Amino acid sequence: MEGRIIKITAAMNNNIVLKVIPGHFATNHSHINYYLDMTTMKARQNEAEKIAETMKGYYNATDKIVDTIICMDGTEVIGAYLAQELSQAGILSKNAHKTIYVISPEFDSKGQMIFRENIAPAIGGKNVILLVASATTGKTIRRSLECISYYGGKIQGISAIFSAIKEIDGYQVDSIFSEKDVPNYTTYTPPECPFCHKNIKIDAIVNGFGYSKL
Secondary structure, eight states, X not given: OGGGOEEEEOSSXXXXXXXXXXXXXXXXXXXXXXXXXXXXHHHOHHHHHHHHHHHHHHHHTSOXXXXXXXXXXXXXXXXXXXXXHHHHTTOOOOSTTXXXXXXXXXXXXXXXXXXXXXXXXXXXXXXXXXXXXXXXXXXXXXXXXXXXXXTTOEEEEEEEEEESOSEETTEEEEXXXXXXXSTTOOEEOGGGOHXXXXXXXOOEEEEXXXXXXX
């Protein structure tokens, strides 16, 4: 599978490269024809910093206030650099210490997204950016928005490395890569998947953290 890797350069920054693998993959909500490998983007210091520098541009020309960045799918390193970039760019924070929280949710045994009591004050009444690695159907983002709203957070933006959707529930999804950057990228509901109809086996189960081969 790894021998099929294709590298795609970001239009906004030619130092950012997305690795994609064509095949038959299953997420929690859909089947897709490409796996997007973001391992080094999230784990390597220099790549994470370049992504944060690029994402900063989504907020530079706005008067938005950012108090907290909520990181999904293992994007904490990018989130930390994004907080630094926004602070250096003069983006305002209402936090008493004038710096930005960078936090991640927890998931209970039923998959419900939660924040413990010691973390909840970083969300309640705060201006929040939701940072995700990738979005295909938008279901994970919608669930995250519902959770943030429950805890009293106010969404100021949604940032993604890759997103197949442009908007969800009235919020714009800003992404470095879109489905237009990945040739013929397509998502299917499991009953509609043409690979399944042709009895083509699934290569791997994938999520924001990586893949598990079958």
